[in-house]
Amino acid sequence: MSKHKKHTNLERRNSDNFAPNEIAILGTNCTIISDLVHKVSEKLSNYKLAYFDASHAKSINCARDDSNYVLSEYTFHHKGNVQITTSGYVNVYQQRLDFAQYDYVFINGNHYQGAKQILILDEAKEASVLKRLEQLDSIQFIIKLKKETEFFSFLVEKYPKIKNKICYTIDQVDKISMHINNLIQEKIAPIKGLVLVGGKSTRMGTDKSELSYYGKPQKEFAKELLENSNLETFYSVEKVINNEDEISDKFLNLGPFGGICSAFQKDPNSAWLVLATDVPFINDEIIQQLLKHRNPSKVATAIKGKNKEFVEPLISIYEPKAYPILLQYLAQGYSCPRKMLINSDVEIVEIDDDFIRNINTKEEFEMAKKEIHNRL
CATH class of the missing domain: 3.40.50.300 (P-loop containing nucleotide triphosphate hydrolases)
Known part of the structure; x- marks a missing residue:
């Protein structure tokens, strides 16, 4: 007789008797x-x-x-x-x-x-x-x-x-x-990559992850960017289309916050380098800089523009210890990853503001595409 299971068998963070280590x-x-x-x-x-x-x-x-x-x-x-x-x-x-x-x-x-x-x-x-x-x-x-x-x-x-x-x-x-x-x-956790796609893109009027700055959809470019650093990388999507490299939202209608939590639900024993698709000026050098300055003792290692007040939550490495903190914020009614980061012990990597420009409108897209073309 098979054993009856009342509850979903979730992935758990590896732990010793009282603590992870x-x-x-x-x-x-x-x-x-x-x-x-x-x-x-x-x-x-x-x-x-x-x-x-x-x-x-x-x-x-x-x-x-x-x-x-x-x-x-x-x-x-x-x-x-x-x-x-x-x-x-x-x-x-x-x-x-x-x-x-x-x-x-x-x-x-x-x-x-x-x-x-x-x-x-x-x-x-x-x-x-x-x-x-x-x-x-x-x-x-x-x-x-x-x-x-x-x-x-x-x-x-x-x-x-x-x-x-x-x-x-x-x-x-x-x-x-x-x-x-x-x-x-x-016991330092390995890092995996997570490319955030499937947002509403209201101001752009079309899916920003499908825009092409480098001759291919930006989601593919971002994924290759992380894979260039030998990170096993997944797309964060609202609904999986039977692809092994996709993680569907288990925390619905929470935007990037839900995508990050869903990645941790899939693998709570890895750190996740999260990258949005609306920051096309992020390059290999920036990713390498983020990885080089990773501090696993912190909740996260995050990029911040030198003239910006807050860190960029969607260009960050979230450590396994970030997952329970994210859930605690969710329990209090907050679904903003930046709020969690600015109120937690985070390693900050400062870079020039130009690299982290968000592209949100068609006009910004055309200007950014032209600028990137001129650089190549």
């Missing part, structure tokens, strides 16, 4: 773990980092085994420390929302089980490690409090290859930070 540190006391996280976070301050720990209030026993119900602290180590304390059951779905904007989340493994682990060898905590032996299924590297500390016999018995793991001492903060930096880099 996490690592639990365990094997020693909570103070040493917290101190190590703080030191590493200072070294990696270019990322958005978080520390997920159980409260160490006097009413809470640090060694308490039942960590499903505690006061939970989320200490964010990025250009200063902010502490948020809440009370209640730990809800992994809520945690994934809370941590969706962070590049890496450190977890106190004495309280919560992380999908990946850093094991600290502390002779005084051998019994604690034995108790959590089954949680050590994805050790990234080992840290010793003392260089001479030997691997516990039960560790070697359970994980015969553990001695082959890279090992540091607790004072090698630079090397530990570099290793964690590499783990963060490994």
Whole structure:
């Protein structure tokens, strides 16, 4: 008998237990773990980092085994420390929302089980490690409090290859930070291209994506522009005509906002370089400049004219962390991607205003076509 499915099987963002990218540190006391996280976070301050720990209030026993119900602290180590304390059951779905904007989340493994682990060898905590032996299924590297500390016999018995793991001492903060930096880099999202077509083009009186500036429909030129940078590229359309390179709007009547969200619904694990078809002066050099300055730690990397007040939302790279923010704006009744960008942490790439001129009328089209022809 086939299993009954009540809900649509949507693509989901890849996530660990509590966050898109996490690592639990365990094997020693909570103070040493917290101190190590703080030191590493200072070294990696270019990322958005978080520390997920159980409260160490006097009413809470640090060694308490039942960590499903505690006061939970989320200490964010990025250009200063902010502490948020809440009370209640730990809800992994809520945690994934809370941590969706962070590049890496450190977890106190004495309280919560992380999908990946850093094991600290502390002779005084051998019994604690034995108790959590089954949680050590994805050790990234080992840290010793003392260089001479030997691997516990039960560790070697359970994980015969553990001695082959890279090992540091607790004072090698630079090397530990570099290793964690590499783990963060490994999970940076790939980029795909999205060409926005199918708008109403009211002022132009015809579909702007079909206009020809370079001897072919502008939508084809824009797609090739992104493909020249080795980006798998799709058209954002209102309705698919059985083409594999088209993504139809799942968020209807929301214009470009809906197209961007629909792309994320198709693939929430990629960043999307969004390009409109009414900016014909965008060229390979501009695309390369945008890609070169991409900052995956930000919500997006966006083009802005040097003399413009706001960024251009339709010449931007939207990171996977932008998707839940877009949905939050939609929940508040806003469907303007620019509003989201100007109120979020965004990397800005400034270029000359001439490159981002919007062509919206027939007169502007004729002038732009003539200018482009003269340049070729």
